[in-house]
Amino acid sequence: MKISFTINGKSQSVEIADENTPLLWVVRDILDLKGTKFGCGKAACGACTLHVDGEAVRSCSYAIKFVEGKEITTIEGLGNEENPHPVQRAWIEEVVPQCGYCQPGFMMATAALIDKIPNPTDEDIDKNIINVCRCATYYRMRKAIHRAAALNTEASSSTETQIS
Amino acid sequence: MSKKKISRRKFLVRGGLGTIGVLAVGTYLFRNPIRRVIAEAIDSGESPYMGDTSSPVIWFEVTSENNIVLHSPKVEMGQGTFTSLAQMAADELEVSMEQMKVIHANSASGNMDGFATGGSTSVASLWVPLRELAATMREMIKNKAAEKIGVSIEQLSIADGVISEGENSISYAEVVADVSEWNIPDTPVLKDIKEYKFVGRPIPRVDLKDKVFGAPIFGMDATLPDMLHGAVVRSSAIGATYIDADISKAETMPGVVKVIKEPDFVGVIANSLIEAENAKNTIVVDWKVDRKWQTSDIEAMIAVGQGEPYVIQKEGDAEDILSEGENIITSDYKSPIGAHAQLEPNGALAHVEDDTATIFMSTQVVKLTRDEIAERLGLDEENVNIVPTFLGGGFGRRLHTPNAVQAAVLSKAVGKPVKCFFTRKEEFQNDTFRPPTHHVLKAKLSEDGMIEAIEHNVSSGDVAHGSAMLPSILEPILGSDIGAWRGGMIQYGAIPNFRTISWRVKLPFATSWWRSLGLLANTFAIESFMDELAIKAKKSPVEFRLAQIQDDNRGFRLKEVIKAAVEKSGYTDEVVNGRAMGFAVSTDANTPCAQVVEVSIENKEIKVHKVTCAMDPGIAVNPDQVRAQCEGAIIMGMSAAMFEKMDVEDGQLTPTIYGPYQMALMKNAPKQIDVVLLQNDDKPGAVGEPPLGPIGAAVANAVFRLTGERLREMPLQLKSSKV
Numbered sequence: 001m002k003i004s005f006t007i008n009g010k011s012q013s014v015e016i017a018d019e020n021t022p023l024l025w026v027v028r029d030i031l032d033l034k035g036t037k038f039g040c041g042k043a044a045c046g047a048c049t050l051h052v053d054g055e056a057v058r059s060c061s062y063a064i065k066f067v068e069g070k071e072i073t074t075i076e077g078l079g080n081e082e083n084p085h086p087v088q089r090a091w092i093e094e095v096v097p098q099c100g101y102c103q104p105g106f107m108m109a110t111a112a113l114i115d116k117i118p119n120p121t122d123e124d125i126d127k128n129i130i131n132v133c134r135c136a137t138y139y140r141m142r143k144a145i146h147r148a149a150a151l152n153t154e155a156s157s158s159t160e161t162q163i164s
Numbered sequence: 165m166s167k168k169k170i171s172r173r174k175f176l177v178r179g180g181l182g183t184i185g186v187l188a189v190g191t192y193l194f195r196n197p198i199r200r201v202i203a204e205a206i207d208s209g210e211s212p213y214m215g216d217t218s219s220p221v222i223w224f225e226v227t228s229e230n231n232i233v234l235h236s237p238k239v240e241m242g243q244g245t246f247t248s249l250a251q252m253a254a255d256e257l258e259v260s261m262e263q264m265k266v267i268h269a270n271s272a273s274g275n276m277d278g279f280a281t282g283g284s285t286s287v288a289s290l291w292v293p294l295r296e297l298a299a300t301m302r303e304m305i306k307n308k309a310a311e312k313i314g315v316s317i318e319q320l321s322i323a324d325g326v327i328s329e330g331e332n333s334i335s336y337a338e339v340v341a342d343v344s345e346w347n348i349p350d351t352p353v354l355k356d357i358k359e360y361k362f363v364g365r366p367i368p369r370v371d372l373k374d375k376v377f378g379a380p381i382f383g384m385d386a387t388l389p390d391m392l393h394g395a396v397v398r399s400s401a402i403g404a405t406y407i408d409a410d411i412s413k414a415e416t417m418p419g420v421v422k423v424i425k426e427p428d429f430v431g432v433i434a435n436s437l438i439e440a441e442n443a444k445n446t447i448v449v450d451w452k453v454d455r456k457w458q459t460s461d462i463e464a465m466i467a468v469g470q471g472e473p474y475v476i477q478k479e480g481d482a483e484d485i486l487s488e489g490e491n492i493i494t495s496d497y498k499s500p501i502g503a504h505a506q507l508e509p510n511g512a513l514a515h516v517e518d519d520t521a522t523i524f525m526s527t528q529v530v531k532l533t534r535d536e537i538a539e540r541l542g543l544d545e546e547n548v549n550i551v552p553t554f555l556g557g558g559f560g561r562r563l564h565t566p567n568a569v570q571a572a573v574l575s576k577a578v579g580k581p582v583k584c585f586f587t588r589k590e591e592f593q594n595d596t597f598r599p600p601t602h603h604v605l606k607a608k609l610s611e612d613g614m615i616e617a618i619e620h621n622v623s624s625g626d627v628a629h630g631s632a633m634l635p636s637i638l639e640p641i642l643g644s645d646i647g648a649w650r651g652g653m654i655q656y657g658a659i660p661n662f663r664t665i666s667w668r669v670k671l672p673f674a675t676s677w678w679r680s681l682g683l684l685a686n687t688f689a690i691e692s693f694m695d696e697l698a699i700k701a702k703k704s705p706v707e708f709r710l711a712q713i714q715d716d717n718r719g720f721r722l723k724e725v726i727k728a729a730v731e732k733s734g735y736t737d738e739v740v741n742g743r744a745m746g747f748a749v750s751t752d753a754n755t756p757c758a759q760v761v762e763v764s765i766e767n768k769e770i771k772v773h774k775v776t777c778a779m780d781p782g783i784a785v786n787p788d789q790v791r792a793q794c795e796g797a798i799i800m801g802m803s804a805a806m807f808e809k810m811d812v813e814d815g816q817l818t819p820t821i822y823g824p825y826q827m828a829l830m831k832n833a834p835k836q837i838d839v840v841l842l843q844n845d846d847k848p849g850a851v852g853e854p855p856l857g858p859i860g861a862a863v864a865n866a867v868f869r870l871t872g873e874r875l876r877e878m879p880l881q882l883k884s885s886k887v
Contacts, residue, residue, distance in 0.1 A: 017418065018438065021438055022438075025436070025437055025438055029436060029437060032387070033378075034378070034380035034382075034384075034385040035377070035378020035379070035380070036378075037382075037384070037507070037508070037556070038384060038509070038585075039507045039508075039588070039822075040588040040821060040822055041587060041588055042588065042821055044588075044821050044822040044823045045507065045822045047507055074378070075377070075378035076377070076378050079377070080377060081373060081377060084376075084377075088376050088377065091376045092368070092372055092373070092376055095368055095369060095372060095788060095789075095792065096376075097242075097369070097371075097372065097375040097376065098242030098243070098244070098792060098793075098796055099241055099242030099506075099507075099508075099554070099555060099556055099557045099558070100242065100371065100374070100375030100381075100554065100556075101382055101507045101508045101556030101557060102507045102556075103375055103376065104378045107376070122835065125830060126830055126831035127831075129830045130829055130830065130831075131829075131830075132505075132507065132822050132827060132829065133507075134504075134505055134506050134507050134557045134559065134800070134827075135242045135557065135796045135800070136795075136796045136797075136798075136799035136800040136803065136828065136833070137792070137795070137796055138799055138828075138829070138830045138833035139795045139796075139799065139833055139834070139837050140792070140795065141830065142830065142833065142835070
């Protein structure tokens with residue numbers, strides 16, 4: 001069957017035999033976007049987190065049939081070196097990654113969090129950021145999440161200033 | 165430069181690599197003394213680099229943009245080695261950090277580590293050789309530049325890889341462009357460390373951007389044109405031997421290209437990963453399983469007193485003093501089976517063509533993997549090229565990666581590239597686990613409240629034995645397991661009588677290296693016991709320890725980290741505002757590390773608020789990354805000490821997924837971690853593993869102060885809650 005959606009701002013159609021194929025494998029193996037990671041295949045670790053219509057979703061357990069007409073964002077579309085997302089800027093400034101494998105999932109979860117809660121408290125972070133990092137970079141991640149929230153608020157308020 | 169010829173390459177060869185094998189074989193007759201000598205050698209943290217350091221030509225390339233590419237024989241698994249190596253090379257090469265690029269050396273490049281990436285040895289073992297190689301390369305290029313410009317070397321100066329004399333200047337790239345033969349000069353004198361611009365500074369990780377923008381750098385991200393996907397059936401049962409399989413259904417499944425039966429495994433090759441997995445799940449395998457193991461069976465095996473004892477440390481006469489009489493204090497401690505649980509599963513992308521094989525993968529053992537594939541496929545070792553990728557976690561899980569052999573066999577069967585990975589369930593059930601341990605500590609206090617004699621008995625499954633990395637010839641000499649010993653020695657040298665005895669247990673499932681090996685469990689036991697003794701002696705646990713450390717250099721460094729942790733944390737024995745502190749200290753591979761934790765009890769659970777860590781790794785090539793290693797190791801150690809546990813049920817290891825395999829998450833991570841770095845050694849030492857040592861005991865000691873409940877078993881769980 002043919003499924004159409006938007007990914008990282010571009011329209012995309014894929015022809016797929018099994019409509020229950022997890023979105024993760026379409027993104028990684030058909031669209032060749034390797035930033036979204038496989039960790040467990042059971043939505044238990046969060047390495048595969050991406051956005052579907054702005055919501056953080058664990059794509060290893062999200063069937064491709066459900067993305068028809070939706071907007072997907074992966075780590076590659078969150079920002080790039082020239083124009084990094086505030087979360088990516090914060091991750092660089094706090095030097096968060098160690099092995100780095102789980103980090104895209106954490107950054108996508110964080111971007112979704114600060115979109116909903118612009119200034120998350122430590123309790124908000126504990127409740128919402130529940131991915132697994134085996135290098136256990138949680139200490140720097142927490143600092144980076146607060147920093148990302150501050151950078152994001154700064155960015156949006158300066159945009160507002162320009163508009164007014 | 166990589167294809168240039170060398171006219172002479174005899175200097176820079178480092179003599180006398182003291183491998184354990186060389187040290188041990190030949191002194192077989194003196195079993196006990198040599199075992200203790202080896203134990204001391206391992207404990208000392210000396211770790212020679214085992215690879216080719218004869219010429220810079222196989223280590224570095226100069227690109228046309230005047231950048232330097234370092235082909236690292238050590239792999240990057242998060243420990244920050246690439247960044248430290250780049251700093252060390254840049255300083256001697258006199259280039260900027262921006263000019264340094266680091267990639268994994270593939271095995272065909274000739275720059276291959278003879279052993280492994282592991283044991284917290286990468287920076288320490290390359291500290292001298294890599295700087296010598298970089299300095300030698302600088303002189304080689306400088307000599308050529310002097311010839312080209314027509315001046316003497318003394319007149320030349322270098323900045324950012326550009327060599328100048330008056331108004332003449334020439335870049336490294338321009339110098340090397342047309343040189344096909346190099347004279348390698350005598351090894352230059354290294355610069356004074358004070359002259360370094362990058363070593364000792366918190367340079368951002370060189371792999372930071374790739375990791376933040378999602379670049380395809382991991383083994384699982386590798387692809388090749390016409391690539392197919394493989395899947396291999398793995399048993400869920402402990403000790404299962406493959407007999408045969410019914411593949412009739414699998415052969416008819418959608419997308420299947422081929423199903424192959426080998427003498428030791430059965431596998432599928434299909435067009436997509438999902439199709440390969442679906443077909444795999446239809447295969448019915450006949451496994452031979454001798455016994456359905458249970459947790460209780462394993463617990464009965466791991467017990468001090470079972471099997472053969474091996475004395476690995478002995479001073480004075482602890483045995484006699486502790487064998488009879490009154491006032492002997494005894495406690496026992498336990499640690500469970502631990503899983504690696506690294507996020508990127510094991511796997512490989514293999515491409516076998518005619519008489520060559522190329523393998524892209526995350527591995528800590530490039531040479532071993534190459535040799536195993538060559539043997540299985542009957543290829544020359546030179547024709548098997550292992551291309552290491554960034555590792556999505558190592559932690560010892562990739563110190564043997566025979567799954568690459570299976571990927572290669574699948575690829576050979578279809579003549580196309582095949583990528584084949586473990587599922588998460590297969591990872592959890594086919595891990596090379598951290599072995600469970602049992603410890604019995606015994607001591608006698610003298611009248612002034614000091615330790616007269618102390619003894620540590622540790623029973624553990626194998627760590628190094630049975631692994632492909634330790635020659636089996638050493639087993640009878642070493643007796644018990646060198647990995648299980650790690651952190652097991654009594655580090656308080658002023659105690660007049662002490663002994664450590666190791667009991668070896670062969671478990672029915674694979675156990676092996678898990679970040680820090682025996683350190684985590686051994687330190688938990690010894691440092692919990694030290695706390696119990698201090699309380700018995702009515703002394704401060706800090707003063708009690710300080711008073712029993714010997715007056716030598718090692719003792720000095722140990723005392724300094726203790727004092728630094730106490731000062732920074734404001735350690736007190738008192739409970740303040742419902743919070744108590746706990747203290748513990750360890751020495752691992754010659755790096756002492758002291759930690760103070762602050763805990764409370766919330767909702768009947770232990771909550772760690774703050775950890776202070778003072779560590780002396782000698783020179784910190786990159787202090788920010790040393791801090792990062794401390795922060796991560798502390799939380800990973802908390803995870804293992806407070807949450808993690810594998811069980812054995814009806815012959816299977818369980819659980820098989822994150823969540824049920826409980827780990828520390830964001831909510832469990834301390835909100836404050838203070839790291840104090842000392843530098844009482846003139847070279848870099850171990851960093852990645854030592855900070856895992858103290859955390860378990862520090863938490864248990866704090867919980868005792870708060871609740872009066874002594875937790876002697878990992879994972880630490882309160883039985884009663886008084887706060």
